[in-house]
Amino acid sequence: MTPLPTLRQLQFFTALARRKSFSKAAEDCLVSQSTLSSAIKELEGLLGCQLVDRSTRKFGLTPAGEECAARAAPILAMAEDLVLSTAARKPLEGAFQLGVIPTIAPFLLPKVAPRLKRDYPKLKLYLREDLTDHLVERLTAGLIDAAVLAFPYDVPGADTIEIGEDPFWFVCRRDHPLADKKTVKTGELAGVNLLLLEDGHCLRDHAIDACKLRRPDAAAAFGATSLFTLLQMVEAGLGATLLPEMAVTAGFADAPDLAVIPFAAPRPSRRIGLAWRRGSGRREEAEAIAGAFKAAMAAGAGKISGGKAPALAARA
Numbered sequence: 429m430t431p432l433p434t435l436r437q438l439q440f441f442t443a444l445a446r447r448k449s450f451s452k453a454a455e456d457c458l459v460s461q462s463t464l465s466s467a468i469k470e471l472e473g474l475l476g477c478q479l480v481d482r483s484t485r486k487f488g489l490t491p492a493g494e495e496c497a498a499r500a501a502p503i504l505a506m507a508e509d510l511v512l513s514t515a516a517r518k519p520l521e522g523a524f525q526l527g528v529i530p531t532i533a534p535f536l537l538p539k540v541a542p543r544l545k546r547d548y549p550k551l552k553l554y555l556r557e558d559l560t561d562h563l564v565e566r567l568t569a570g571l572i573d574a575a576v577l578a579f580p581y582d583v584p585g586a587d588t589i590e591i592g593e594d595p596f597w598f599v600c601r602r603d604h605p606l607a608d609k610k611t612v613k614t615g616e617l618a619g620v621n622l623l624l625l626e627d628g629h630c631l632r633d634h635a636i637d638a639c640k641l642r643r644p645d646a647a648a649a650f651g652a653t654s655l656f657t658l659l660q661m662v663e664a665g666l667g668a669t670l671l672p673e674m675a676v677t678a679g680f681a682d683a684p685d686l687a688v689i690p691f692a693a694p695r696p697s698r699r700i701g702l703a704w705r706r707g708s709g710r711r712e713e714a715e716a717i718a719g720a721f722k723a724a725m726a727a728g729a730g731k732i733s734g735g736k737a738p739a740l741a742a743r744a
Contacts, residue, residue, distance in 0.1 A: 435507055437471040438500040440464050441479065442569065445497035448487045502585070505570030509708040520713055521550040527563035527575035528555060531631045531655060532700065535674040536576075539724040544717065551713070560630040567705060574704040574714050576721060578630050586703040587711070589718045592725040595697040596635060597676045598689045599659070600668035607687040614639045614696060621667035623658050631698070635670045638696030655680065662686065672698065677728040700725065 443453040444464070454464040472479050479493035489497065528537060537555065544553055556563070556572060563575040564583050576591070577583070598612040606612055606620070617639055625632045652658045658669045659681060671681055671688070681688050702718040704710045 431474055433471050433474055435504065437467050437474075438504055440467045441471055442497060442500050442504060444468060444480070445489060445493070446569075446571075501569035505568065505705060508570045509705060520548045520716055523552045523554060524574070524710075524713055524717075525554045525556065525572040526717065527566060527572045528557055529560050529563065529575075529577055529630065530557055531625075531629065531672060532576055532578065532674070533557045535672075535678045535680070535728075536721055536724045539727065540717075540720045543720045543723070547720070548716065564703075567703065570705070573708070573710050574702055574717065576700065576702050578634055579699040579701050580634075581630060583703045585706055587706045587714075588701045588703045589715060591700040591702060591718055591721045593697045594700050594725070595673045595695040596638060596670045596691060597673060597681075598668065598691060599662055599671050599681050600687050600689075601662060601665055602685055602687050603665075604668060604687065606668070606689070609689055611692040612689050613692045623652065623661050623667045623669045625652050625655070625658065631672065634698040635696075638698065639670065639691075640696075659683070659686070674725065674728055 440453065440457055440459075443456045444450060447453045447456060450461050450465055454461040457464060468480060475492070475496070477492040478490050479496055481488040481490050481493070533555075541553065541555075544551060556566070558566070560577055560581055563572065563577065564581070566572045567575050567583065568585060575583075578594070579588070579590075598606065598617075600607055606616060609616075624635060652661065655671065655675060658671075661667065662669050663683060663685060675681065676688055700721070702714055702721065704714040
C-alpha cells in the first residue's frame with residue numbers, strides 16, 4: 429500500500445504555499461515554526477522530492493512543490509466538506525467564512541450584516557473583502573465557505589444562486605457633453621474618455637462587455653484601484669466613468685458637480701450572486717445569506733424612481 433501524507437501535513441504545506449513564510453504559516457496553523465518545518469520535511473521525505481526551494485533567501489517552491497500545493501488544496505477542501513456535511517451541527521449556527529468583492533462590500537454589507545445577526549443570532553459571520561480571483565482561489569481551497577461575486581465569472585466546482593441585477597449608470601462632470609441627457613445610449617460612449625478600474629477588478633470587464641466597449645480603447649483607459657479614486661478623477665475633469673447602481677443608490681456619487689445618468693434600455697448591468705462549494709453541506713446557509721443580500725438590493729432599487737435616484741434627479 430502506498431504511504432499517504434496526512435491531512436495535517438497538507439494543511440501545513442498549503443498554509444506555507446499561501447503565506448510564503450514559515451513563521452506566518454505557523455501562526456495561521458497555531459503551531460510553532462519548528463513544528464511546521466518538521467512536518468514539511470516529513471512530507472518531502474514521504475513524497476521523495478523537495479517541495480521548498482531552500483537555495484535562496486527569498487521564499488519559493490520547487491516545481492514539485494507548486495504541483496503539490498495545487499493538488500493539496502482541493503483534497504483539503506473535500507475533507508473539510510466531509511466533516512461539515514456529517515457533523516452533528518445545526519444549519520445557520522457556528523462560524524461561516526464569507527468573501528465579498530470590493531465593489532459590493534461597502535454598499536450591501538452594512539445592510540446585510542445586522543439583518544443576519546438579528547435573524548440568525550447563533551451564526552458567526554466572518555467577512556473577507558478581496559478581488560474576485562483571490563476569493564475564488566480561497567473558496568476552492570476551502571479557506572472560505574462562500575463568496576458574493578459579480579457574474580459572469582467561472583467558479584469551478586461551485587454552486588451559485590442569483591441575488592439580483594445591478595445596472596450601470598454613467599457619471600460625468602456637469603460640463604461634460606453628455607451631462608444634459610435624460611439617458612445615455614451605449615453607442616454614445618465611443619470617443620468618451622472613460623475611466624475604469626484597473627485590471628484585476630471584474631467590474632472593469634463587466635462594464636466593458638455590458639456596454640459593448642472596444643477593448644483596445646478600454647485597455648488604454650485610466651486604471652483606478654477603487655471606485656472612490658474613479659470619482660475623484662471624474663471630478664478633476666479627467667473623464668467619465670460607470671458606476672454600479674448599488675453605489676449610486678448609496679449616494680456614492682452625490683456631489684454637486686457630478687451628473688449621474690441612467691442608460692437607455694436595454695440597460696447594461698452585471699449579475700450579483702453567491703457561490704459556495706458543491707457538496708459542502710452549506711446550501712441552507714448560502715440560501716439564507718443570499719436572501720439577505722437580495723433583500724438589501726431590492727430595498728436599494730426601491731429608492732430609484734423613473735430611472736433616477738431621488739437625490740440625483742436634479743443633477744441627472
